[in-house]
Amino acid sequence: MSEDASGTYSFDGVLNFRDVGKTINQYTGKRLVAEGRLFRSARLDDASISDREALCHGVGIKTVMDLRTKSEHVKQAKKREGDLKIPALLKSNDALAQPMEIPGLGKVLILMLFGYRMEAISILGREVMNPRGLIGLGYDTIDYCGAELAIALGEFASSPRYPILVHCTQGKDRTGLIICLLLLLLDVPVDAVTYDYTLSEAGLLSEREERMVEIREIGLTEEFASAPREWIVKMHEYLGEKYGGTREYLEAIGVDEGMQARITEALLG
Numbered sequence: 001m002s003e004d005a006s007g008t009y010s011f012d013g014v015l016n017f018r019d020v021g022k023t024i025n026q027y028t029g030k031r032l033v034a035e036g037r038l039f040r041s042a043r044l045d046d047a048s049i050s051d052r053e054a055l056c057h058g059v060g061i062k063t064v065m066d067l068r069t070k071s072e073h074v075k076q077a078k079k080r081e082g083d084l085k086i087p088a089l090l091k092s093n094d095a096l097a098q099p100m101e102i103p104g105l106g107k108v109l110i111l112m113l114f115g116y117r118m119e120a121i122s123i124l125g126r127e128v129m130n131p132r133g134l135i136g137l138g139y140d141t142i143d144y145c146g147a148e149l150a151i152a153l154g155e156f157a158s159s160p161r162y163p164i165l166v167h168c169t170q171g172k173d174r175t176g177l178i179i180c181l182l183l184l185l186l187d188v189p190v191d192a193v194t195y196d197y198t199l200s201e202a203g204l205l206s207e208r209e210e211r212m213v214e215i216r217e218i219g220l221t222e223e224f225a226s227a228p229r230e231w232i233v234k235m236h237e238y239l240g241e242k243y244g245g246t247r248e249y250l251e252a253i254g255v256d257e258g259m260q261a262r263i264t265e266a267l268l269g
Contacts, residue, residue, distance in 0.1 A: 017041035018199060019035055020033060020196055023195070038182065039061065067167065067178070134173065142235070146252070150254040150255050154259060181246060201226065
């Protein structure tokens with residue numbers, strides 16, 4: 001594991017990993033978020049043994065929040081089963097012989113979106129998600145996944161949970177929305193939230209072709225592999241126009257004023 005000055009880390013098998021506090025503080029030149037508390041990444045399924053050690057003992061992660069659907073978990077489990085049958089691959093990646101769960105890390109599963117089978121998801125992607133686009137899907141998540149978002153955000157009110165790592169498959173959109181809501185609650189400027197979100201473009205670049213295959217499998221277009229600058233701006237505007245603002249939205253989904261205060265206190269360190 002290595003870390004650059006911006007708070008972005010390099011692992012063997014974990015993409016798009018960064019310390020959100022560090023990226024925000026470096027961008028703004030101010031201490032707006034506690035560093036070493038809030039992390040984000042793509043999926044951890046391919047983490048090597050050294051990656052696992054680094055996450056637990058180097059970075060010091062205590063809690064992993066996984067936002068993937070049941071179907072995504074099933075797909076990765078099947079891929080792992082196949083990899084275990086390839087001797088050369090098993091030899092080159094000792095972590096394959098280890099349990100998928102990383103010992104020493106607490107895990108919180110928030111099943112965002114819906115638990116459809118992959119066949120159904122491909123129809124959903126082609127017929128519903130593509131026409132809505134990346135921004136429209138963000139709006140839909142805000143409108144229809146309030147209960148799941150509230151459960152996820154509630155975890156950030158508990159100080160013993162920290163440091164917390166949030167991830168989905170790419171660590172971009174579902175993860176991006178959770179991080180966006182947290183940062184807006186802290187009054188982080190929208191341009192800084194945008195900066196953190198767009199880092200996912202570079203963070204996922206090394207596996208872009210592989211990700212495009214996965215995205216096409218569920219009927220989506222190339223747009224869903226990108227991290228457009230306007231995405232955060234649109235989410236911020238939507239929260240204001242439809243709900244009156246971030247705090248009002250959080251209140252509406254069950255993250256009350258007291259919980260918001262505890263989240264803020266925990267993330268400011």
